[in-house]
Amino acid sequence: MPPLELLLQQTLNGVMLGMMYALVAVGFTLFFGVLDVIHFSHGDIFMLGAFAGLSALLALAAVGLRTPFVTLPLAFIAAMVVTGLVGVMAERVCVKPLARSAPLMTLLATLSLGLVLRESVLIFYPRGADPKPFPQLLPAGGFEVGGVAIRYENLAILGIGLAAMVAVDLIISRTKMGAAVRAVAQDPEAAQMMGVNLDRTVDATFFLGSALAAVAGMLSGFYYGEIHFIMGITGGVIGFSAAAIGGLGNVYGAMVGGLLFGLLQTTAAAFIPRGSEFRDVVAFAVVMLFLIFKPSGILGEKSVERV
């Protein structure tokens, strides 16, 4: 039986990873809820958010601003806005026009759009092929609790992630736009009859989802210390898997799914021999099992179609 400290440490790591995955998964689930589409380029939007944040931080440093208290919020906001706008553009160009045709078309179109985003960063960002170091702006140092090392950085990541998720929850459940999103997710036609502007609601959903992905991207940059243009592929697949586990269309399901996936990865890495190489395999294998036996997810998918 592995020592308790190791277990707790890995749980902490798992929760942190899970937080980031959950933020991406919420985007997937929102898009599925609103338009009934899987937006496969969302993973690359996550990558774009990380790069946007990096660019913002570098730009601020170049101008002379270095105090984390100031630069962090600014960079986050900049990244969220830019990524949100890119997300809306992606939706306008290739999700909305294809929403009525066969799902295969949207899948392929968004997959290709993801490819375009990825290659654009590779080609147009200076030396795009190299992993880029992310400035370590979060407070360093930490403390120990019962053998488990807790770093301030980890707490900061947890805090920011949690704040983002709470914000999403508040937006969805307390604001008028949130109500519009929920209405469109339930029944687009009825929502329109109630005076909901479908186009604007869809735009808002994509902005929100992409902004969340930007937060996740920056958190990932802080956690790993570097970002790479291919992080969107795995990020997207993991986010989608997490959303699927939790139940597509259900925002809380996405959060649960993300946390579950993060915990799966860290426990696999810690407790299976040669686990760190195979942790993705284990996690995906579990996802596949989930999809076989309970495809509607933990908290239930938004609609069930049976023949």
Place this chain on the structure above:
Amino acid sequence: MILVWLAEAALFVLIVAGILAERPLTLAAVALAIVIAGALLRLVTPLRSTLARAFGRHRTAALLGGAALALVLPVTLRSSPYWTFVATLALLYVTTGQGLNLQIGTAGVINLAGAAFAGLGGYSVGLLTVKTGWPPWLAAAVAPWVAVAVGTLLFVPILKTRGHYLALVTIAFVFIFNILMNNLEFTGGPQGIKNIPTLRLGGHAFTARLTLFGVDLPAHANFYYAALATAGLTTWILGRLHDSWLGLALNTLRDDEIAARCCGVSLTREKLIAFSIGNFFIGLGGALYAVMVGFVSPPDFDFGYSLIMLSVIIIGGVDSIGGVVLGACLLLPLPERFRFLHEYRLLLYGLVIVVMLLYRPRGLWPAGIRGYR
């Protein structure tokens, strides 16, 4: 009939000239000729309709003419082993593309793990020949069945679920496959499997230069003909399959599962059949690739290649047998020809696919409406 052959010959000359032209003057002349030909076809309607009628009436002659030209291609390209290699690669993509097209286009089973199944074929050949000493032709014959077996085992439970879950599972499978091949020792790790012996037909090794009717051809020509035979056979088999009742059932189940069920089409059985047959041909392409190139490694079969296989089908035409051939023949040589665009290759692929899906979702050579005589 003569018209058909003339048209095919003209196209052939243009293509070979386009491939081989080196000097700026010849290049400009060929480009001009292609543009003029294209403009004539587009604008001069009587020409287009006469050609269309001629090709429709003399199908066998057209096919024979095309086959003859394909057989002659290596002779014209004999000065460039590189282009023979590219042509062979295009033919391999035709094979895998037809298999993938059966799954995605005809049956609507979204398989984004094309690279993984090709990898299964390739790695099986590698393991069977290098680790257990089987002769290459036997390994290449058995390897596609490995792909089929793995596909069936892993996906029988999933095939009942909705489309996007299947897509997710296949993506996960590509990643799992890549990680496993990279990390397991018996598959050679990141180095892969080297020194796969080449095919031998009656004592003639496929890496030796080939002499055909007095013409000396580069070594790759051997594989070109093998790939041509395979691609031709695959296209013929899958073409017949597409036109059969099985193809009709698959199309029905792609378009509307509930209606298909009401007509007595068994969803899981038909999807499984399409998936397995498709995987066979995808694995076959991978196996031939392994024999041709002589080694396999994990980066040869990653997600990017799945996307390339996908773009072949989309650009050519979903569910279109001819479209797959066109897609492969366009998508493989063109980036090689326009080497200066090599860096932007994937970006352009992505853009072209998005544009095609928005404006020509049925591809460059759309599948025709089924006709029953």
